[in-house]
Amino acid sequence: MALRNAVMAALLEGEASGYDLAKRFDTATAEFWTSTPQQLYRELERMEGEGLIRARVVEQERRPNKRVFSLTDQGRSALHAFTRRPAKPTAIRDEMLVKLQAVDAGDAEAVRTSIMERMERARAKLARYERIRERLLGGRPEEEYLRETDHVGPYLTLLRGRYFEEENLRWGEEVLAILDARAARRTAGQESDRR
Amino acid sequence: MALRNAVMAALLEGEASGYDLAKRFDTATAEFWTSTPQQLYRELERMEGEGLIRARVVEQERRPNKRVFSLTDQGRSALHAFTRRPAKPTAIRDEMLVKLQAVDAGDAEAVRTSIMERMERARAKLARYERIRERLLGGRPEEEYLRETDHVGPYLTLLRGRYFEEENLRWGEEVLAILDARAARRTAGQESDRR
DNA sequence: TGTTGCTATTCAGAAAATTGAATATACAGC
DNA sequence: GCTGTATATTCAATTTTCTGAATAGCAACA
Known part of the structure; x- marks a missing residue:
C-alpha cells in the first residue's frame, strides 16, 4: 500500500x-x-x-x-x-549499523573496507544529485526557482537525499578515525607485548 | 536473515x-x-x-x-x-518523502504539520541518545572512553543515530521555510486577485 | 475497586518484499 | 560475429514483515 x-x-x-x-x-x-x-x-x-x-x-x-x-x-x-494521513515514523535500517554494533567481536578490517566503499557510493550519489539539481534549476538561482516553480516536491526530496549522503560521509569519516586509532593502539600494544 | x-x-x-x-x-x-x-x-x-x-x-x-x-x-x-560479508546498500525509505514529493498536489498544510511532528520526535530522540551517551561514557571524557573501552560498537551506532536525527531537524527546518514562503506568496496572490 | 500501564509471550493471517530467474529487441564497440 | 548493455516486461516461489490481536500477573494510582 x-x-x-x-x-x-x-x-x-x-x-x-x-x-x-x-x-x-x-x-x-x-x-x-x-x-x-x-x-x-x-x-x-x-x-x-x-x-x-x-x-x-x-x-x-x-x-x-x-x-x-x-x-x-x-x-x-x-x-x-x-x-x-499521518506518516509512519522512520528509522534507519542498515546492515552496516549491525556490523558496526558487532565490530568489537568481528573483523574490524573488513568493516573498515566496507565503510570506505559506502563513502565512495555516497560521493557518487551526491554528484548525481547535484546534476539533477542543476537540471531542476535550469540555470536560475535557487531562490528564483523556488519562487517560480509550482512543483517543489522533487526539490525537497532531493534536498533530503543530499543531506542524507552528506551525513553518511561525515559519519563515515568519524568512524574511520575511531577505528584507525584503535587499530594503531592494538598494533602498538602487540609490539610492546613482544618486547 | x-x-x-x-x-x-x-x-x-x-x-x-x-x-x-x-x-x-x-x-x-x-x-x-x-x-x-x-x-x-x-x-x-x-x-x-x-x-x-x-x-x-x-x-x-x-x-x-x-x-x-x-x-x-x-x-x-x-x-x-x-x-x-558485504553489507547491502541502504536508501532512505520514508513515507514522509513520498508526501513531500506529492506536496504540490496534496494538502500542504497537513504535510507541514506532520513535518513539525517529525521534528518534535527527532528532538526527543536526540535527548534520549544524549542520555545513553552519558551512560556509556560514565563520566569520562569522550576521548578517554574511546581509548579505554573494548566495546566501541554501541558508541558508533549511537553516533549515527544522532547524526541522522540532526539531519532530520536541519532538513525539516529548511522544508518548513520553503513551504511557508510559498504559502505566504499564495495568500498574497489570492489577495491581489481579489482586488 | 476500577483503570491504566508495564512485564512477558504467543497466535493467526495478510501484505509486502526479495530472489532468481526467463523472454525479446536492438544498438554500440571490439 | 560476439559481447555487453540498455530497453521493456513477466513468472514463480519464497521469505520477511506487518497488523491486530489474545493472555496473564502484578503495580500504582485515584
Missing part, C-alpha cells in the same frame, strides 16, 4: 512506463522510494484495475512497445488523501 | 530476554535495527534451534518467568562471519 503512493507521486511529474519507474526507484539511484521492477509491475496492474492510473500503449519502432501510465482524477484525489 | 544478525549484535552487550530485545528494537527507540516483538520471538526460537543462542529460564517472583538468551560460540563465529 505504500508503493502505490510513491508511484502516484512519481507520476505527478508526467507519464512513465514501468521501466521508467523501475529506474527511478532503483536502490542505486532512488531519491524518495525504492522497489524492484517485479513489485512495480504487479502494483501497476492493480492500480490500473482500481482506476488510480491509466495505461496507454506506445508503439515504438526500434524498441519493444511500452505501456505508459498516467494519473487519473481518482488517483490524484487518492494522493491528496494520502498527504493528509 | 538480517534480523538474526542484529539480535546477535545486541546480545554482545550481555544476555537479554525477548522482551528486552523488543524494547531495544522498537521503532520509537531503536538505535541500529527495528522489529516487532512477534518477529523477534519467532526468530529467537529458530536461532536457538540452530544453536546460535542459548536460553536460560529465569524464575521471577513478582513477574512472569522469562527466558534469557545469550550468544553461543557458534553464534559468535556466525556474527564474525557476518561482519566479513
Whole structure:
C-alpha cells in the first residue's frame, strides 16, 4: 500500500512506463522510494484495475512497445488523501549499523573496507544529485526557482537525499578515525607485548 | 536473515530476554535495527534451534518467568562471519518523502504539520541518545572512553543515530521555510486577485 | 475497586518484499 | 560475429514483515 503512493507521486511529474519507474526507484539511484521492477509491475496492474492510473500503449519502432501510465482524477484525489494521513515514523535500517554494533567481536578490517566503499557510493550519489539539481534549476538561482516553480516536491526530496549522503560521509569519516586509532593502539600494544 | 544478525549484535552487550530485545528494537527507540516483538520471538526460537543462542529460564517472583538468551560460540563465529560479508546498500525509505514529493498536489498544510511532528520526535530522540551517551561514557571524557573501552560498537551506532536525527531537524527546518514562503506568496496572490 | 500501564509471550493471517530467474529487441564497440 | 548493455516486461516461489490481536500477573494510582 505504500508503493502505490510513491508511484502516484512519481507520476505527478508526467507519464512513465514501468521501466521508467523501475529506474527511478532503483536502490542505486532512488531519491524518495525504492522497489524492484517485479513489485512495480504487479502494483501497476492493480492500480490500473482500481482506476488510480491509466495505461496507454506506445508503439515504438526500434524498441519493444511500452505501456505508459498516467494519473487519473481518482488517483490524484487518492494522493491528496494520502498527504493528509499521518506518516509512519522512520528509522534507519542498515546492515552496516549491525556490523558496526558487532565490530568489537568481528573483523574490524573488513568493516573498515566496507565503510570506505559506502563513502565512495555516497560521493557518487551526491554528484548525481547535484546534476539533477542543476537540471531542476535550469540555470536560475535557487531562490528564483523556488519562487517560480509550482512543483517543489522533487526539490525537497532531493534536498533530503543530499543531506542524507552528506551525513553518511561525515559519519563515515568519524568512524574511520575511531577505528584507525584503535587499530594503531592494538598494533602498538602487540609490539610492546613482544618486547 | 538480517534480523538474526542484529539480535546477535545486541546480545554482545550481555544476555537479554525477548522482551528486552523488543524494547531495544522498537521503532520509537531503536538505535541500529527495528522489529516487532512477534518477529523477534519467532526468530529467537529458530536461532536457538540452530544453536546460535542459548536460553536460560529465569524464575521471577513478582513477574512472569522469562527466558534469557545469550550468544553461543557458534553464534559468535556466525556474527564474525557476518561482519566479513558485504553489507547491502541502504536508501532512505520514508513515507514522509513520498508526501513531500506529492506536496504540490496534496494538502500542504497537513504535510507541514506532520513535518513539525517529525521534528518534535527527532528532538526527543536526540535527548534520549544524549542520555545513553552519558551512560556509556560514565563520566569520562569522550576521548578517554574511546581509548579505554573494548566495546566501541554501541558508541558508533549511537553516533549515527544522532547524526541522522540532526539531519532530520536541519532538513525539516529548511522544508518548513520553503513551504511557508510559498504559502505566504499564495495568500498574497489570492489577495491581489481579489482586488 | 476500577483503570491504566508495564512485564512477558504467543497466535493467526495478510501484505509486502526479495530472489532468481526467463523472454525479446536492438544498438554500440571490439 | 560476439559481447555487453540498455530497453521493456513477466513468472514463480519464497521469505520477511506487518497488523491486530489474545493472555496473564502484578503495580500504582485515584
